[in-house]
Each structure stands twice: as structure tokens, then as C-alpha cells.
Amino acid sequence: MHTQHPAALKDAVGRFGIFSPELRSEVPALQGELRDAAAELDELGFGAIWLGGSSSVHHAAHLAGATDRIVLATGILNIWYEAADTVAEQRAELEQAHPGRFLLGLGASHAQLAKDYQRPYSTMVEYLDALDSAATPVPVQSRILAALGPRMLRLARDRAIGAHPYLVTPEYIEQARHVLGDAPLLAPEVTVVLDSEPTRARETARSFLDYYLQLPNYAANLKRLGFTDDDLTGGGSDSLVDALVLWGTDDSISARLAEFHTAGADHLAVQLIAEERTEAPPRAQWRRLADLTVQSKAQPGV
Numbered sequence: 102m103h104t105q106h107p108a109a110l111k112d113a114v115g116r117f118g119i120f121s122p123e124l125r126s127e128v129p130a131l132q133g134e135l136r137d138a139a140a141e142l143d144e145l146g147f148g149a150i151w152l153g154g155s156s157s158v159h160h161a162a163h164l165a166g167a168t169d170r171i172v173l174a175t176g177i178l179n180i181w182y183e184a185a186d187t188v189a190e191q192r193a194e195l196e197q198a199h200p201g202r203f204l205l206g207l208g209a210s211h212a213q214l215a216k217d218y219q220r221p222y223s224t225m226v227e228y229l230d231a232l233d234s235a236a237t238p239v240p241v242q243s244r245i246l247a248a249l250g251p252r253m254l255r256l257a258r259d260r261a262i263g264a265h266p267y268l269v270t271p272e273y274i275e276q277a278r279h280v281l282g283d284a285p286l287l288a289p290e291v292t293v294v295l296d297s298e299p300t301r302a303r304e305t306a307r308s309f310l311d312y313y314l315q316l317p318n319y320a321a322n323l324k325r326l327g328f329t330d331d332d333l334t335g336g337g338s339d340s341l342v343d344a345l346v347l348w349g350t351d352d353s354i355s356a357r358l359a360e361f362h363t364a365g366a367d368h369l370a371v372q373l374i375a376e377e378r379t380e381a382p383p384r385a386q387w388r389r390l391a392d393l394t395v396q397s398k399a400q401p402g403v
Contacts, residue, residue, distance in 0.1 A: 110204055110242060111262060111286045114172050115148025116362065117394040120290045120372035122153035123382040125160040131380060136167035138382040143171040145391040151176035151206070151265075151290070151370040157183060158191035158203070165199040176265060176290065176370060177208030177247045180224060185231035193237035205239055206265050208247030222252055229260045245286060249322045254280040262286045263367075268310075268319050270344045271364040273326055278365030288368040291361055294348040295373065295386055302348035307336030309374045310345060346374070355393050 119142055124135050142150055149172040152160045161173035178188065188205070195203050207228065209221035225246070232239040246257035248264040254277055257264040263286030264277060278287055292309065296302040313319050314333045323333065323341070332341040347357040361369055371394075373386045 109201060110172060111367065113148065113201065114174075114204070114286070114288065114368045115146075116368055117358075118147050118149030118151055118172070118174075118288075118368060118370045119387060119390075120151040120153050120176055120370040121382060123380060124150060124164065125152040125154055125156045126380055128380060132163070134381060136164060138384050138387075139164040139171070140167045141384060142387060143168040145388065147391070147394075148172060148368065149174050149204070149288075149370065153372065155179040155182060156206075158188060158195055158205070161203055162191075162195050162198075165195060165202055168202075172202055172204055174204035174245070174265075174370075175206040176267075177206040180207055180209055180228045185228050186235045189232050189235035189237050189239050192239055192243070196243075203243070204262070205244040206247060207244060207261075209253075222256070225253070225256065226260075229256075245288065248277075249318060250325075251280055258282060258285050263288065265289070265370065268292075268313055268345060269322070270326060271360040273322070274361055274364035274366050286368065287366050288370055289361065289366055290370045290372055291358065292346045292372050292374055293354060293358075293390065294346055294376075295354070295389060296348055296376065297350045297353075299348075301376065302346075303339065303342050305374055305376045306342045306346035306348065310342065311336040351389075351393055358394065 124139060126135060139150060150164065151174045153176050156175040157178055161175065164173055192203060192205055209225050232244065241260060242262045244261045245263055245265045246253060246261045247267060248254045248257040249266050254264055258281045264281060265288050266277060267290045269289050274287065274289060281287060294302045294305050296305060314337055320333055328341055332338040347354050358369060371390060373383050373390060375383050375386065
């Protein structure tokens with residue numbers, strides 16, 4: 102079994118990972134396929150699997166035994182739903198069984214989704230304090246924050262390995278890198294639609310974006326980037342959709358991925374959105390993406 106020290110997680114995740122709500126499914130009939138899919142992502146050379154949605158340590162533990170090298174990360178564990186001491190204990194057990202393979206992604210979620218949501222920044226600080234003082238503490242270099250705004254980015258810089266922002270643009274990445282400095286890991290989620298037909302690709306993108314654009318945290322961040330209320334309605338204007346979702350030919354998607362790296366991202370957690378979404382992982386598209394990510398490494402400036 103390949104082993105690495107937790108401090109090496111920034112290098113271990115590599116330049117590309119897969120962000121997948123599908124791989125955290127608890128549908129009994131899918132469990133064998135999820136483990137097979139995770140093993141294939143490992144073999145394809147991706148550096149990390151980001152378990153999307155409100156994912157937990159046990160979702161990562163389920164896939165750890167089926168994989169050898171790939172880092173398993175929560176994208177994200179919701180701090181309102183799971184006690185810090187329990188998370189620290191579960192993380193320690195996973196670390197003992199599979200050293201250097203788990204990255205604890207933490208997020209404060211949204212007021213619309215979390216019961217008793219209040220003071221998200223202060224609550225995150227308290228949660229990190231609790232992880233530090235747990236019987237089995239979670240090292241700073243083994244946790245990452247779903248940061249968007251400047252305050253949370255600074256917290257990610259000071260109290261975690263770095264930041265895992267969601268629904269962002271290369272322009273945002275440039276700004277976030279300035280806040281974080283050079284050393285922290287900047288690992289954004291990046292959404293991809295493998296479709297070069299504009300109307301259909303944007304329709305697929307809007308079916309994904311519409312839900313998120315109604316959440317104030319994301320809307321506020323997009324407005325900081327210069328988008329307006331008009332851009333945020335109806336699943337997003339063409340300019341907003343094209344900024345947030347990478348679609349087009351294989352070459353154009355590769356070039357767009359390269360823009361995120363050039364802007365300052367260390368690692369891209371790529372989420373594939375299919376025209377027809379199912380609970381099963383989109384394995385054929387992940388194979389195609391593996392080819393794309395190899396191509397993108399050859400783009401200028403990468």
C-alpha cells in the first residue's frame with residue numbers, strides 16, 4: 102500500500118481530481134459499482150476524489166479499501182450536522198488504516214440548507230478549535246475549507262491546508278490566490294459539460310446552476326466578480342453560464358481548464374454534468390476527461 106505523510110497531501114492530490122456526488126451514494130445496489138469506479142479513477146491517474154454533497158468520513162472509508170493511491174476528500178462535510186470530536190475520531194481511524202489518503206473538506210453550508218444556521222465564520226472557527234483539541238486532533242495539513250469570501254479564505258490560509266471554493270471563475274482564482282499567498286492549496290471545483298453544441302450545452306449547464314444561483318452565498322460571490330441580478334436569473338445569462346461551466350470541443354475545454362491553473366489553482370476538482378443525470382457514476386465520461394486533463398497539461402502557461 103502506497104503511504105505518504107499527511108504534510109504531502111498538497112502534492113498527493115496532483116493537478117486534477119474528480120468531484121462526484123455520485124460516489125457518496127448510499128444506495129445498496131450501487132456500492133459495488135462505486136468501489137469499482139473509484140478504483141478506475143485511481144488507475145486513470147486522477148489525484149483525488151472529492152465526495153460531493155454533505156459527505157462524511159465514512160463515505161471516504163468505504164472507498165479507501167478499493168483504491169491504492171488516490172486521495173479521498175469530503176467536498177464537503179457540513180459542520181452543522183456532525184460533531185467535531187466524532188469527526189476527529191473517525192478521521193483518526195481512517196488515517197491509521199490508510200495513512201495520508203484522506204483530506205477533510207469542511208464547509209459552513211447555507212442558511213437555506215442547515216438547521217440552526219448562524220454566525221458561519223465564528224462557528225467554523227469554533228469547529229476548528231474543537232478539531233485541534235480533540236482526543237485525536239485533525240492536523241492543519243489534513244483539512245481544507247470550502248471558502249468563498251475573503252474572511253473565510255484567510256481562515257483557510259491560517260487554519261487549514263488551503264481552500265476548496267465552489268462555483269468560481271479564473272478571475273476569482275486570481276483574487277483568492279492573492280489572499281491565500283503562495284503556499285496554501287487552492288483546489289476549486291470546476292464544472293464541465295462534455296458537449297460542443299451551444300444551446301444544448303448551456304441548457305444542461307442551467308439545469309445544474311439554477312439551484313445554486315438561488316443561494317445567497319454564491320450569488321454574493323458572483324456579484325463581487327461583477328455579475329448582476331439579471332445574470333443570476335433563469336439559470337444564468339449566457340455570459341454567466343459560459344464563465345462558470347466549461348463546455349465545447351475537447352480542445353476548448355482543455356484550454357479552459359488550463360486557465361484555472363494559470364490563474365493560480367493548484368488542483369482542479371472537476372465535476373462532470375451529463376445531459377441526463379443518474380445516480381450511477383459517469384464512468385465513460387470520466388475516461389474521456391482523463392484524456393482531456395493530459396491534453397490540458399500541454400497548454401501554454403501550464
